Amino acid sequence: MNGRMVAFLFFLLAQVNHGVFAETKLPIRILIVEDKFEDFTNQMKDSAIYLAQNCIKLGLYFFSGQKRGQLLQNGLQLYVEQLPPDLKAYDIIYCLSGAAGKRFIKYKDDFLSDAKLVVRLVGPELVNGKNINKSLVSQIDLFLTDSDYMRYKAVMLGYDQKKVIVHYDGINHVRFPFRIFLLQPDEVIKLVSICPLREISGVKYAIKAIASGFIKQYPDKKIQYTIIGEGSNNKRLKKMVQDLKLKHIVKIIDSMSEKFIDKVLHDSHVLILPCITTGKGAQEGVPDILKIAMAKGVIVIGTRSGGIPELIENGTTGFLAPERNINRLSYVLRHVCRHVEKWPSIVLAAKEKVLDMFDYKKTNDILLKIFSILLKK
Numbered sequence: 109m110n111g112r113m114v115a116f117l118f119f120l121l122a123q124v125n126h127g128v129f130a131e132t133k134l135p136i137r138i139l140i141v142e143d144k145f146e147d148f149t150n151q152m153k154d155s156a157i158y159l160a161q162n163c164i165k166l167g168l169y170f171f172s173g174q175k176r177g178q179l180l181q182n183g184l185q186l187y188v189e190q191l192p193p194d195l196k197a198y199d200i201i202y203c204l205s206g207a208a209g210k211r212f213i214k215y216k217d218d219f220l221s222d223a224k225l226v227v228r229l230v231g232p233e234l235v236n237g238k239n240i241n242k243s244l245v246s247q248i249d250l251f252l253t254d255s256d257y258m259r260y261k262a263v264m265l266g267y268d269q270k271k272v273i274v275h276y277d278g279i280n281h282v283r284f285p286f287r288i289f290l291l292q293p294d295e296v297i298k299l300v301s302i303c304p305l306r307e308i309s310g311v312k313y314a315i316k317a318i319a320s321g322f323i324k325q326y327p328d329k330k331i332q333y334t335i336i337g338e339g340s341n342n343k344r345l346k347k348m349v350q351d352l353k354l355k356h357i358v359k360i361i362d363s364m365s366e367k368f369i370d371k372v373l374h375d376s377h378v379l380i381l382p383c384i385t386t387g388k389g390a391q392e393g394v395p396d397i398l399k400i401a402m403a404k405g406v407i408v409i410g411t412r413s414g415g416i417p418e419l420i421e422n423g424t425t426g427f428l429a430p431e432r433n434i435n436r437l438s439y440v441l442r443h444v445c446r447h448v449e450k451w452p453s454i455v456l457a458a459k460e461k462v463l464d465m466f467d468y469k470k471t472n473d474i475l476l477k478i479f480s481i482l483l484k485k
Contacts, residue, residue, distance in 0.1 A: 138202055141212050154280040163476065168184060200482070203226065206233040209227035250478075258391075276466055277396060284403040289451060300372060302397050305341045307340075307386045310383050311337075311341070323357075334372060342362070373401060378406065383414065385413060391414035402419075407426065411429055425457045
């Protein structure tokens with residue numbers, strides 16, 4: 109890919125966003141590759157179904173996992189641990205993470221000489237330049253990032269800027285019914301965080317913000333804060349809640365079923381995701397849970413970290429605070445809870461943002477056109 113190719117791809121993205129290619133069906137054969145079957149979310153399934161409806165062949169390959177009944181519809185081919193017997197028939201090998209791409213690249217010379225290998229770079233994978241194997245990277249035809257910031261970061265870490273473009277992950281908003289809360293004066297304000305309980309999620313800063321600023325200034329304000337997730341910080345966070353004497357307000361629940369998580373989110377007023385840059389430099393891109401919350405009419409509070417500011421416009425579609433800034437995060441929480449009359453306009457603007465930039469049909473139309481152009485080069 110040369111500079112003109114990159115410029116044309118960005119032009120293409122703008123055209124698709126305006127619906128130019130909304131009805132296009134392309135003769136492309138795609139194999140989607142992921143590490144674990146269990147990592148294949150409903151959002152990924154919806155995208156796979158949509159892609160299958162708009163290309164002539166689509167397969168799914170997982171390095172490990174259990175097949176739990178019929179995964180999808182429309183005759184999609186599913187392979188777990190065993191490679192597709194017709195591997196050479198695919199035009200595009202689309203790896204959903206750098207880890208999957210690194211594992212799959214060994215098949216390129218033997219089976220995929222004519223296929224294009226596309227790898228999506230997940231935010232936390234872009235840690236530092238030391239983990240870039242240039243000989244492997246040179247064999248990959250195209251990298252996708254989920255935000256402008258992550259593309260910039262990839263280029264700064266040594267990836268060829270001519271081979272890295274932005275492609276936003278989309279969500280199926282139909283799965284998430286939208287509603288507007290009209291909060292009653294004495295009603296409890298329900299806060300929620302849904303994320304892995306690891307350093308990158310920054311949940312401890314939300315707990316400290318509630319303890320140090322919110323509770324002290326608004327002791328009579330009725331709030332509940334539910335944290336759903338599991339990870340290496342689980343025990344430390346539970347101890348923090350106990351030490352800060354917040355057990356009557358903060359509840360930490362290990363990851364539950366997707367149905368349970370959806371119900372908790374549906375009943376919540378505000379989602380908090382105070383992501384940070386880890387000590388090793390890892391950052392989130394644009395987390396799906398923020399898009400889902402915005403699609404459902406939940407107020408979102410995030411941080412100026414990674415690609416999050418590309419989704420949340422501070423004061424318009426949600427609220428942003430600096431990373432690790434407990435005082436500012438506490439202020440944002442107080443502001444949100446004090447001005448519930450502004451919630452309707454904010455959630456409406458947030459819903460519009462998701463529909464405009466993160467609708468899964470639009471983003472997959474873009475993806476198909478990217479693949480089509482790549483195959484012509």
